[in-house]
Amino acid sequence: MTKNNLTTSWGAPVGDNQNSMTAGSRGPSLIQDTYLLEKLAHFNRERVPERVVHAKGAGAHGYFEVTNDMSKYTKAKLFNGVGTRTPMFIRFSTVAGELGSADTVRDPRGFAVKFYTEEGNYDLVGNNTPIFFIRDAIKFPDFIHTQKRDPKTHLKNPTAVWDFWSLSPESLHQVTYLMGDRGLPATLRHMNGYGSHTFKWVNAEGEAVWVKYHFIADQGVKNMTAEVATKIAGENPDYHTEDLFNAIENRDFPSWTLHVQIMPFEEANTYRFDPFDVTKVWSHKDYPLIEVGRMVLDRNPENYFAEVEQATFSPGSFVPGIEASPDKMLQGRLFAYADAHRYRVGINHNHLPINRPLTPVHNYQRDGQMRFDGNGGGSVYYEPNSFGGPTEVPEHKQTPFQVTGLAEQVACDSNDHYTQAGDLYRLMSAEERTRLVETIVGAMKPVEKEEIKLRQIQHFYKADPEYGTRVAEGLGLSVPQEVR
Incomplete structure (x- = not known):
């Protein structure tokens, strides 16, 4: 399969599509x-x-x-x-x-x-x-x-949903929450x-x-x-x-x-x-x-x-x-x-x-489509000025905070995507767990590629072995040996 490089709209290659550029990891x-x-x-x-x-x-x-x-x-x-x-x-x-x-x-x-x-x-x-x-x-x-309609079929696409989630393990906590009782x-x-x-x-x-x-x-x-x-x-x-x-x-x-x-x-x-x-x-x-x-x-x-x-x-x-x-x-x-x-x-x-x-609004923003008030009338329209226009309020400046680190596209500090998802699963009653597993199994059955299902099963298993095993069984699959 030919590899296509991801590019910007102006054709330049994209070096990192997973992490935005920040000043340090936070x-x-x-x-x-x-x-x-x-x-x-x-x-x-x-x-x-x-x-x-x-x-x-x-x-x-x-x-x-x-x-x-x-x-x-x-x-x-x-x-x-x-x-x-x-x-x-x-x-x-x-x-x-x-x-x-x-x-x-x-x-x-x-x-x-x-x-x-x-x-x-x-x-x-x-x-x-x-x-x-x-x-x-x-x-x-x-x-x-992935949550919207497939551009070819114009139908919802569960394969896209679970492909993205399985490749983004940080989603596991929210997926567990959504597929549980509080999702409805x-x-x-x-x-x-x-x-x-x-x-x-x-x-x-x-x-x-x-x-x-x-x-x-x-x-x-x-x-x-x-x-x-x-x-x-x-x-x-x-x-x-x-x-x-x-x-x-x-x-x-x-x-x-x-x-x-x-x-x-x-x-x-x-x-x-x-x-x-x-x-x-x-x-x-x-x-x-x-x-x-x-x-x-x-x-x-x-x-x-x-x-x-x-x-x-x-x-x-x-x-x-x-x-x-x-x-x-x-x-x-x-x-x-x-x-x-x-x-x-x-x-x-x-x-x-x-x-x-x-509260009254005082600023120097003017014009624009559908401007339906007085548009500032004939008042001064720039700042600083010598005509008594609105001025800044220094006591309401945002509080300073320290910024350190290299300016780079860097992932978050922690990759523990499983502890809290597992904790949420274990907090559920036996009946809630059963409904959760049934919901996930029903949602994943239409996924076209087995490798996507197996990848997601590994995430469930890492959160809690029972969680992953029950989903796998519901899909007629086995938990991959490498994650056991």
């Missing part, structure tokens, strides 16, 4: 990595006009109320002062399906929250899983291609939400900690069987959307209690897992959940397109007291999400009512 990512920027920018423009991912979704308005003051850890006002209320909007979604796809498919659910704070909008763009399939944004376009939530109201990434909180004294977000459903977590999910998908593909709307309309307001895990800043250098690896979780024994407040959804949208379809979220929409971590996947999302909205909705998407902050 980053941050470098803007000089033009291949990473090309992949992400091109990927954002591959679908018109629906979202390239998370196309099918439902949304609601509500509020967040602080129940435990967090000013010790962050100066972000929405988390300071017991009783502080912040209006918010949330969008739930499936990841891989198109705008008209069924709600009850096995897929992660997007859990994107927009807080309209007195310091600007803060977007927490997470999922109903605390982890993800990959840990470097350079792999995201390829991963999503009973309703949007009966699932947890997670920020997934690690973020940085900074208090008024400039002291920083690392943080992970957990929205725990006050209704409890409930799931549905694969048989029920398939039946509902055929009978009412908008089941989750309808359930959420009706619950709020009937004043059965769903709510979630927000907790955080907090890691002292310096402990990130010594923790037994890379705390910035989004395929890993932090032990609750090491970093217990701390209650922050309660989110309540109490108002349905008046117009789906204006409020849900045109809602735009970006993990880079921070407010003072909340900053990014060196998480490679997060670093890529900081660019990709806002860029996708500039393409899909327009350069002035933040002027739309659903996205517009409650």
Whole structure:
């Protein structure tokens, strides 16, 4: 077979398609990595006009109320002062399906929250899983291609899905989560939400900690069987959307209690897992959940397109007291999400009512398609200036952080893809394990190449021998001798 070299769009050979260029193993990512920027920018423009991912979704308005003051850890006002209320909007979604796809498919659910704070909008763009399939944004376009339709058949392609996963062992933890019971939530109201990434909180004294977000459903977590999910998908593909709307309309307001895990800043250098690896979780024994407040959804949208379809979220929409971590996947999302909205909705998407902050906006951005406000009028349009235009606020500069290492395309520090996946498997009850194995076997049977199945079986076996053996038996195969 002739080997074809992978190239950029301008024909230059690609030296590394697995690792983005960072300053040292923990980053941050470098803007000089033009291949990473090309992949992400091109990927954002591959679908018109629906979202390239998370196309099918439902949304609601509500509020967040602080129940435990967090000013010790962050100066972000929405988390300071017991009783502080912040209006918010949330969008739930499936990841891989198109705008008209069924709600009850096995897929992660997007859990994107927009807080309209007195310091600007803060977007927490997470999922109903605390982890993800990959840990470097350079792999995201390829991963999503496997979840979309085959360009030849225009059908979903399980061979592509499992080929990618088997060649990306860091996906094993999330695959185990997705193929388990929580891959099919009973309703949007009966699932947890997670920020997934690690973020940085900074208090008024400039002291920083690392943080992970957990929205725990006050209704409890409930799931549905694969048989029920398939039946509902055929009978009412908008089941989750309808359930959420009706619950709020009937004043059965769903709510979630927000907790955080907090890691002292310096402990990130010594923790037994890379705390910035989004395929890993932090032990609750090491970093217990701390209650922050309660989110309540109490108002349905008046117009789906204006409020849900045109809602735009970006993990880079921070407010003072909340900053990014060196998480490679997060670093890529900081660019990709806002860029996708500039393409899909327009350069002035933040002027739309659903996205517009409650605080006044003062900047020197002008013009662009669909500019529908005063466009700055006749005010000064550059900075620095001598005419009293808006100026920077030095006390809100991001906190400095040390960057060391060679600028190179380098893998994450750890290649332990199996410990936490195995721990998750062993946490499941016997019945849950059986359903997990049956789901995986059913999903892998259509895979065309046996070598892909055997490669994936080795990953399951490395996580837990029973896990791999049961999947192999279900597929009529044996665990490869070299992994035993």
